Amino acid sequence: MHFTKMHGCGNDYIYIDGSREDIPKKEKPELVRLLSDRHFGIGGDGVIFINKAGDLADFEMEMYNADGSYSEMCGNGIRCVAKFVYDKGLTDKKKLRIISGGKIKYLDLKTEDGMVTKVRVNMGAPILAPAEIPVVLPDEKVMAGKQVVNYPIKVLDKDYNITCVSMGNPHAVVFLNRGTDLDSLDLEKIGPRFEHHAFFPNCINTEFVTIDDRENVHMRVWERGTGETLACGTGCCATVVACVLNDHTSDNITVHVRGGEINCKWDREENVVYMTGPATTVFEGEV
Numbered sequence: 001m002h003f004t005k006m007h008g009c010g011n012d013y014i015y016i017d018g019s020r021e022d023i024p025k026k027e028k029p030e031l032v033r034l035l036s037d038r039h040f041g042i043g044g045d046g047v048i049f050i051n052k053a054g055d056l057a058d059f060e061m062e063m064y065n066a067d068g069s070y071s072e073m074c075g076n077g078i079r080c081v082a083k084f085v086y087d088k089g090l091t092d093k094k095k096l097r098i099i100s101g102g103k104i105k106y107l108d109l110k111t112e113d114g115m116v117t118k119v120r121v122n123m124g125a126p127i128l129a130p131a132e133i134p135v136v137l138p139d140e141k142v143m144a145g146k147q148v149v150n151y152p153i154k155v156l157d158k159d160y161n162i163t164c165v166s167m168g169n170p171h172a173v174v175f176l177n178r179g180t181d182l183d184s185l186d187l188e189k190i191g192p193r194f195e196h197h198a199f200f201p202n203c204i205n206t207e208f209v210t211i212d213d214r215e216n217v218h219m220r221v222w223e224r225g226t227g228e229t230l231a232c233g234t235g236c237c238a239t240v241v242a243c244v245l246n247d248h249t250s251d252n253i254t255v256h257v258r259g260g261e262i263n264c265k266w267d268r269e270e271n272v273v274y275m276t277g278p279a280t281t282v283f284e285g286e287v
Contacts, residue, residue, distance in 0.1 A: 008076030010230025010259020018051035029068030036066035065225030072101030073168035075233015127166035171238035191222030230259030
């Protein structure tokens with residue numbers, strides 16, 4: 001089986017051309033766990049299959065986390081899908097429609113010397129209604145409302161506050177005090193407790209954020225089904241929405257993650273989040 005290793009700001013996945021490699025769906029979770037293993041496999045935050053999409057879109061992104069669980073969306077992953085199909089000559093379009101988890105995203109490709117370097121993704125409207133994220137809280141008034149902003153949660157006997165957003169997958173954004181050393185956070189201990197907290201019936205991706213100024217934030221992320229990653233595209237999008245809802249930043253920010261920088265803008269008039277970031281091919285091979 002031929003594969004391509006790619007990453008967006010260090011959020012790395014193994015990419016497989018589904019039109020060339022015929023793998024039964026029931027076998028994919030086990031295959032994903034094998035390939036994603038960083039000691040005994042290729043190593044990655046998961047596996048993404050790039051499939052034909054018929055008349056619905058130009059391509060389909062079928063994404064799995066490292067533990068073999070299916071995920072609806074990956075912001076860094078979808079940028080790499082765009083680079084994959086353009087660089088390999090599967091399309092000559094610089095404006096693409098890619099469907100993932102039943103939702104179509106619209107992408108604009110920036111190229112240099114015939115290769116994609118950056119991709120801007122229309123990630124669509126953020127989902128804020130608790131039941132649609134989904135979040136299940138003991139507060140009936142909040143559950144009946146339109147959003148979950150700065151809501152208290154206790155994890156490992158410590159108090160935090162969460163702002164919840166879905167960008168096609170669920171996120172809880174936690175703002176830390178200014179001056180907090182993000183590197184000192186024990187995410188291996190804290191992350192799983194957020195991921196599997198009773199508030200989140202489908203588990204949760206959690207972003208831990210410090211505010212630098214109105215245009216810049218730093219973020220670390222714990223992704224459900226994978227663990228800490230060097231970047232999370234949908235997490236960056238959820239972060240800009242949460243920042244605006246809490247009046248921490250403007251609606252156009254640079255999110256500094258461990259693997260680089262991603263620009264995110266929440267266009268309030270369109271109610272659409274735009275994400276712009278790099279896509280990089282690492283190597284190819286056969287397994």
